[in-house]
Amino acid sequence: xxxxxxxxxxxxxxxxxxxxxxxxxxxxxxxxxxxxxxxxxxxxxxxxxxxxxxxxxxxxxxxxxxxxxxxxxxxxxxxxxxxxxxxxxxxxxxxxxxxxxxxxxxxxxxxxxxxxxxxxxxxxxxxxxxxxxxxxxxxxxxxxxxxxxxxxxxxxxxxxxxxxxxxxxxxxxxxxxxxxxxxxxxxxxxxxxxxxxxxxxxxxxxxxxxxxxxxxxxxxxxxxxxxxxxxxxxxxxxxxxxxxxx
Numbered sequence: 395x396x397x398x399x400x401x402x403x404x405x406x407x408x409x410x411x412x413x414x415x416x417x418x419x420x421x422x423x424x425x426x427x428x429x430x431x432x433x434x435x436x437x438x439x440x441x442x443x444x445x446x447x448x449x450x451x452x453x454x455x456x457x458x459x460x461x462x463x464x465x466x467x468x469x470x471x472x473x474x475x476x477x478x479x480x481x482x483x484x485x486x487x488x489x490x491x492x493x494x495x496x497x498x499x500x501x502x503x504x505x506x507x508x509x510x511x512x513x514x515x516x517x518x519x520x521x522x523x524x525x526x527x528x529x530x531x532x533x534x535x536x537x538x539x540x541x542x543x544x545x546x547x548x549x550x551x552x553x554x555x556x557x558x559x560x561x562x563x564x565x566x567x568x569x570x571x572x573x574x575x576x577x578x579x580x581x582x583x584x585x586x587x588x589x590x591x592x593x594x595x596x597x598x599x600x601x602x603x604x605x606x607x608x609x610x611x612x613x614x615x616x617x618x619x620x621x622x623x624x625x626x627x628x629x630x631x632x633x634x635x636x637x638x639x640x
Contacts, residue, residue: 400497400545403529404434407540410493413486414440417498417507420450420468422634423458425553426499428545432463435495441465441482445503451633461637469507483511483537490536499559500544508532508539553577553634558625571595571617574624577634581620584629595620 414435419426423444432440447455447468455468467479486492494511498504512534532539546560552573555565575581575593582593586601599605599616606612623629 398548400542401430401434403542404495407495408435408438411435411438411495411540412488412493413483414438414495414497415443415507416440417443417445417496417502417504419502419557419559420444420447420455420458421632422553422557423462424635425551426502426557426559428497428499429547431497431545438495439486441467441479443479443507444468445507446470446627449627449630449632451631454631454633454636457637469503480511487536491533491538492536493538493540495540495542497542497545499550499554500546500561501558502544504544505541508541511537511539556621556624556634558621567621568595568613568617571598571620574620574629574634578624578629578632580631581624581629584623585620 414431416428416431427442442462442465444458444462444466448470459466459468465482467476467482469476469479483492483494496504496508512532529543530541532541544559550560550564552565552570554560556570556574572595575595575598585598587593587597591597591601595613595616596611598620599611599613602616602619604612604615604619606615624632
């Protein structure tokens with residue numbers, strides 16, 4: 395769902411909402427955000443939820459906590475919704491159901507969070523961006539949660555693409571993989587690149603023995619390897635953004 399269509403849905407739905415949650419990625423808190431969401435829902439109280447904190451850099455998380463808008467909650471990719479977030483939601487409970495809108499880029503962890511808040515698998519989860527296909531109200535106990543397909547800004551960045559938050563075919567995998575290598579010094583160790591080698595897809599391909607016909611280095615496979623290892627949590631910590639571009 396592109397931002398223009400999402401805005402139309404939200405203009406109709408915002409008068410029926412009690413709370414909203416924006417889900418973003420702790421490894422890239424800026425590139426994984428929806429820039430217009432807070433403006434569109436200015437009359438409704440909301441919070442930011444950052445996933446994959448277990449794969450982020452601890453110092454970066456502490457630095458982001460100082461500059462991100464409150465309330466803000468950090469969650470592990472595998473844990474249940476944290477007690478602090480549950481308490482914040484329950485503190486807003488009036489006459490049930492409490493109507494919550496959960497938004498985020500495709501594949502950022504939105505459906506996983508909904509399932510954990512609901513205490514059951516009520517939203518589809520997958521490794522590809524774009525698993526949720528249509529607007530759905532999920533009712534569970536005292537909560538009614540509006541689940542939209544992942545919302546795409548007009549110009550998603552290469553960092554979001556590297557994290558798998560942009561559907562395939564809408565970005566250059568080799569450019570995304572190079573963004574990872576440029577931003578993560580730990581990636582060089584992961585792929586066996588020593589201090590005498592240039593950090594590049596060619597050095598990844600050489601060290602991982604990724605060759606094509608005639609023995610030429612397969613840069614496409616090298617890019618896929620970099621992105622797969624990042625998204626599966628094999629590169630840790632994987633902090634792609636720091637406050638103020640640190």
